[in-house]
């Protein structure tokens with residue numbers, strides 16, 4: 571499916587479904603007040619899964635006109651990091667989801683295989699997450715990714731969730747956080763008022779791709795030059811910065827496309843310290859891929875004849891070649907021990 575910006579559908583967030591239980595939370599009030607100025611309609615619901623979990627929803631149609639769902643999360647708040655996710659050498663690797671789904675529309679996004687709805691859920695009870703993180707911290711240091719299953723920085727202007735999280739994290743000396751994004755938002759206001767010590771424990775991780783990949787497959791996301799400026803700004807604001815070359819896609823002229831891209835990255839960032847980098851090829855569970863292909867039947871990217879190993883679909887031996895090529899291009903830019911790789915073969 572092409573980028574879903576068009577004139578047929580409502581713009582995003584014209585409709586906000588809010589659990590009655592969620593309405594009294596400050597984040598819900600912040601979001602509703604902001605969207606009221608745009609004329610959005612609020613519809614009270616009993617349980618978010620009544621809307622989000624319905625069967626026979628169209629992920630692509632909802633992506634074209636995303637609604638927002640405000641909910642209170644119950645049950646687990648912290649999950650162990652999945653085997654296909656890079657832990658960057660950290661033990662006690664967890665992730666948490668303050669939100670589900672993302673305003674961007676990447677053709678390869680696993681969320682379209684994971685959820686039956688493309689609407690964005692915001693869980694407004696952040697304090698409950700903080701309590702559970704503190705329980706884990708009482709046992710051991712924690713490495714926590716808070717921008718999986720969403721792009722939290724892209725939603726920050728609406729939610730303020732990252733600023734709230736930083737206020738919590740500032741008191742947690744043994745908590746290291748990763749915030750992954752494709753956005754190019756200005757992070758200087760995010761950092762404002764927090765100590766250098768607090769910010770040093772919050773890694774801003776930028777997913778970077780060649781412009782030809784961005785324009786073809788990463789719909790609604792900023793171009794590379796803007797992302798590179800955002801990396802520089804994050805460093806200047808006091809955050810450690812991580813570069814994520816993941817997922818690499820098997821495109822024609824791979825070496826030329828990625829070679830020129832990596833030269834652009836090296837040139838733009840040669841004078842700032844980059845914490846580390848991850849390199850990974852596109853990889854997805856066969857169950858998710860089946861749903862993704864159904865959602866995007868015209869996607870050449872998804873229809874590729876992947877090799878399937880233990881129910882993970884990827885590029886096989888070619889994937890290893892792709893990773894090794896990118897790793898070679900980063901030699902001299904980053905020490906080997908700060909380049910982390912993920913692939914299946």
Ligand code: SF4
Nearest residue numbers: 672674675676679720
């Ligand atoms: S930015 Fe990440 S979470 Fe958002 S659509 Fe793209 S791949 Fe999915």
